[in-house]
Amino acid sequence: MTSTLFRLQSNRFSTDNIQATLVCSKCTEVFSKEFPLDLEGQTIKFKCPVCNSAGEADLPYRSPEEKENFELDLDLVEEETGGEEFEDY
Ligand SMILES: [Zn+2]
Numbered sequence: 285m286t287s288t289l290f291r292l293q294s295n296r297f298s299t300d301n302i303q304a305t306l307v308c309s310k311c312t313e314v315f316s317k318e319f320p321l322d323l324e325g326q327t328i329k330f331k332c333p334v335c336n337s338a339g340e341a342d343l344p345y346r347s348p349e350e351k352e353n354f355e356l357d358l359d360l361v362e363e364e365t366g367g368e369e370f371e372d373y
Contacts, residue, residue: 288339
């Protein structure tokens with residue numbers, strides 16, 4: 285039995301997940317899937333949404349640049365909601 289591999293074609297980190305575009309080695313279809321940020325750098329197993337064969341993919345780590353963007357996004361969110369929360373106290 286040969287295992288299916290999902291090759292990462294491209295990926296994008298958002299504030300709460302990893303949006304990956306992957307290619308299935310079995311059916312060669314390209315699909316996109318979202319993963320929790322906790323899974324960065326890990327090998328994860330899931331089923332191909334196209335041909336339904338079980339396989340695995342290596343998720344990337346965020347680059348320092350992407351981490352910086354991520355932190356900037358968080359700062360913005362805090363500024364936007366911070367005022368309202370403060371009034372509640
Ligand atoms: Zn497939």
